[in-house]
Amino acid sequence: MLGSVTLLLERLGARTRHLAGSFVYAVGFGIEVARQLVLFLFGKRPAFRVLTLQILFTGVEALAIVAVLSLSLGAVIIIQGLSLLPQFGQAELTYTVLVVVITRELGPILTAFIVAARSGTAVATELGTMVVNREIEAYIATGVNPIAYLVVPRVIGVTVSVILLNVYFNVFGLAGAFFASRPTAGVALWEYVAQLGAVLQVRDLLGSALKSAVFGVIIALVSCHHGLLVEQASTEIPQQAIRAVSRCFVLLIVVNAGLTLVYYL
Amino acid sequence: MRFRIRFSNQIVGLFVVTALVLVAAFIVALGINQRWFEQKHEYYSEFTTARGLTPGLAVSFRGFQIGQVRSVALTEDDTVRVTLSISDRHIDRITEHSVLQLQTNPLGIGGGLLLHRGRVDGEPLPPESLIPAWGSPRGVALRQAGLVETAAEGDIINELLEELPVILANVNHATTTGTQLLEQLQQMVAADATGPVPDLIRNADQMTVELRSLLALTGSLAENLRPLTEELRRPEGAVVRLVGPELDEALEKINRTLGHIEELSGFAAGSTPQIRALLYESRDALETGHAVLHGIRNNPLIRGGIQPRETPAAGFEGYRPEEF
Known part of the structure; x- marks a missing residue:
C-alpha cells in the first residue's frame, strides 16, 4: 500500500517536473524566437530564401484547397441564408451572416486548420528529421543559429501565408456566394457588392487579419517547437508531428474563442 | 530544379x-460604398431606453439606408441620447416634424431606425437638431396631429411594441392616480381628519345603528302582518267572520246606489235634446215677455203700472202668529 502511494507520488512529481521543464523550455524558445525575429526584421536576412520557400510551400501550394473550400462554403452559406432567413423576415441579414461567417469566423480558423494540417506537420517533420540527422548540431557547429536560420523564417512564412490565405479565403468565399446567389436568387453583381459593402466594415477585415496573424504564429511556434523536441530516434518524428497538429488545433480553437470574445467586448 | x-x-x-x-x-x-469621404450631418434623438440601440445601427428611409447611429449615451436626466449621422445626399429628407422609429426584431437580430418624414415642405431640419422618437410625447403628439408620414414599413408586432410604452405610461398614470385617491380616502377616514366627508363617514356608525333598529322594528311589523294576512286569506278566518255580514250588506247597498246613478245618467243622457229644446223655448218666451213688459211700460194708457194684487186674508190664521 505504502509502496504504491510512493510510486504514485514519484510519477506525479516526475510528471510535474517534466511539465514545468517543458513549459520553461517553451517560454525560452518563444523568447529566443522573438529576439531572433526582431533581428531578422531589422537586420540582415540570410534566411530570406528559406522564408520565400516557406511562403511558397505554405501559402501558394495551399491556395487551391483554400479556394475550393471557400468557394463551396460561401455558396452553401448564401443558399442557406437566402432560403432560411426570409422565413423570419430577415432576408437583409443574409449578407451580415455571410460577412460574419466568412470574414470574421470561418475564414481565419479554417485557413489556420488547413495550414496546421498541411504545413504544421511538414515543419515539425522537417525539423525533427534535421535533428535526427544531426543537421542542427552542424548548424551550431558552423556558428549558425538554428533558431534564426530555421525557425524565424518558418514563423514569418507561416504567419504571412495564413494572413494571405485568409484574404484569398474571403475573396473566394464571397465570390462563391455571389456565383451561388446569381442563379438561385438572381442577384446582380452591383447589388451584391452594394449589399456586401453596406455590412462589411474595415474592423471586420482588420479583426480577421489579426486572427490570422495570431493563428500563424501559433502554428509556426508549436510546429517548430515540437519538431525540435525530437531527440534521437526517427520514430519520434511522427509522434511529435501528431502532437504538434493536435496541440495546434486545440490552441487555435481556444485562442479563436478568446479573440472573438475580445472582439465583441 | x-x-x-x-x-x-x-x-x-x-x-x-x-x-x-x-x-x-x-x-x-x-x-x-459606404461613402467615407461624403459630408455627413449630425442629428440627435432621445429614447427612454438603449435597448436595441447600438452604434452603427442603420437609419433607413423607405428601405434605404440614409445614415447610421454614431453614439448612444445616457444623459444626466436619465434619457438615452442617440447621435445620428445622415449622409449629405439624404439631408433633404430630414424635414421638420420628422420622427424616428426604432425597429427591433423579436428574435433579437436585425432592426434599425426608421425615419418617418414630416408632412412639411421647405428647408430641411438644421443639423444638431432633435428628431423626436416615435414613442416620445412629442412624437406621439406629432403623429396624432397628422404631421408625420407614417408609411407602414415595420411589422405589426414592432408597432405594437412601440405603442406599448405609451400604454404602460397611461396605465402607470391611472395606477398612480388611483393610489393617490386611495391615500386621500385613507386620510379622510383617519381619526383626526376634519371636514364634511370625514364627519359623514364618522356619523355612518350612528346612522347604521339607527338603521338597524329601524329595520328591527320593520321586521316585527312584518312579523305581525304575516298572521293578519293569513287570517284575511282564509275564508273561515276570524276577520272575515267578524266583518263579513255587515261588509256584504254595505257592499250590496253601494252596488244598488251605483245602479240607480247609472240609470239616472242614462236617462239624462237620453233626454238631453228635449231639455235643450225646452230651454231654447223658455229663453224665447222670456225674451217675448220682456218685450211685452217693455211695451206696456211705454204705453201711456196704462202708465202708472199694474196694481199690486192683494192677497185675501185667510179665514183662520191659526193659534200662533206666522212669524213664530
Whole structure:
C-alpha cells in the first residue's frame, strides 16, 4: 500500500517536473524566437530564401484547397441564408451572416486548420528529421543559429501565408456566394457588392487579419517547437508531428474563442 | 530544379501582390460604398431606453439606408441620447416634424431606425437638431396631429411594441392616480381628519345603528302582518267572520246606489235634446215677455203700472202668529 502511494507520488512529481521543464523550455524558445525575429526584421536576412520557400510551400501550394473550400462554403452559406432567413423576415441579414461567417469566423480558423494540417506537420517533420540527422548540431557547429536560420523564417512564412490565405479565403468565399446567389436568387453583381459593402466594415477585415496573424504564429511556434523536441530516434518524428497538429488545433480553437470574445467586448 | 522552386520568388511575389491588391480593392469598394469621404450631418434623438440601440445601427428611409447611429449615451436626466449621422445626399429628407422609429426584431437580430418624414415642405431640419422618437410625447403628439408620414414599413408586432410604452405610461398614470385617491380616502377616514366627508363617514356608525333598529322594528311589523294576512286569506278566518255580514250588506247597498246613478245618467243622457229644446223655448218666451213688459211700460194708457194684487186674508190664521 505504502509502496504504491510512493510510486504514485514519484510519477506525479516526475510528471510535474517534466511539465514545468517543458513549459520553461517553451517560454525560452518563444523568447529566443522573438529576439531572433526582431533581428531578422531589422537586420540582415540570410534566411530570406528559406522564408520565400516557406511562403511558397505554405501559402501558394495551399491556395487551391483554400479556394475550393471557400468557394463551396460561401455558396452553401448564401443558399442557406437566402432560403432560411426570409422565413423570419430577415432576408437583409443574409449578407451580415455571410460577412460574419466568412470574414470574421470561418475564414481565419479554417485557413489556420488547413495550414496546421498541411504545413504544421511538414515543419515539425522537417525539423525533427534535421535533428535526427544531426543537421542542427552542424548548424551550431558552423556558428549558425538554428533558431534564426530555421525557425524565424518558418514563423514569418507561416504567419504571412495564413494572413494571405485568409484574404484569398474571403475573396473566394464571397465570390462563391455571389456565383451561388446569381442563379438561385438572381442577384446582380452591383447589388451584391452594394449589399456586401453596406455590412462589411474595415474592423471586420482588420479583426480577421489579426486572427490570422495570431493563428500563424501559433502554428509556426508549436510546429517548430515540437519538431525540435525530437531527440534521437526517427520514430519520434511522427509522434511529435501528431502532437504538434493536435496541440495546434486545440490552441487555435481556444485562442479563436478568446479573440472573438475580445472582439465583441 | 523544378519550375516553382526556380521561380519561387516570382510566384511568392505574385501571390503576395495579388493578395495586397485584393485587400486594397476591398477597402476602396468599401469606401465607395459606404461613402467615407461624403459630408455627413449630425442629428440627435432621445429614447427612454438603449435597448436595441447600438452604434452603427442603420437609419433607413423607405428601405434605404440614409445614415447610421454614431453614439448612444445616457444623459444626466436619465434619457438615452442617440447621435445620428445622415449622409449629405439624404439631408433633404430630414424635414421638420420628422420622427424616428426604432425597429427591433423579436428574435433579437436585425432592426434599425426608421425615419418617418414630416408632412412639411421647405428647408430641411438644421443639423444638431432633435428628431423626436416615435414613442416620445412629442412624437406621439406629432403623429396624432397628422404631421408625420407614417408609411407602414415595420411589422405589426414592432408597432405594437412601440405603442406599448405609451400604454404602460397611461396605465402607470391611472395606477398612480388611483393610489393617490386611495391615500386621500385613507386620510379622510383617519381619526383626526376634519371636514364634511370625514364627519359623514364618522356619523355612518350612528346612522347604521339607527338603521338597524329601524329595520328591527320593520321586521316585527312584518312579523305581525304575516298572521293578519293569513287570517284575511282564509275564508273561515276570524276577520272575515267578524266583518263579513255587515261588509256584504254595505257592499250590496253601494252596488244598488251605483245602479240607480247609472240609470239616472242614462236617462239624462237620453233626454238631453228635449231639455235643450225646452230651454231654447223658455229663453224665447222670456225674451217675448220682456218685450211685452217693455211695451206696456211705454204705453201711456196704462202708465202708472199694474196694481199690486192683494192677497185675501185667510179665514183662520191659526193659534200662533206666522212669524213664530
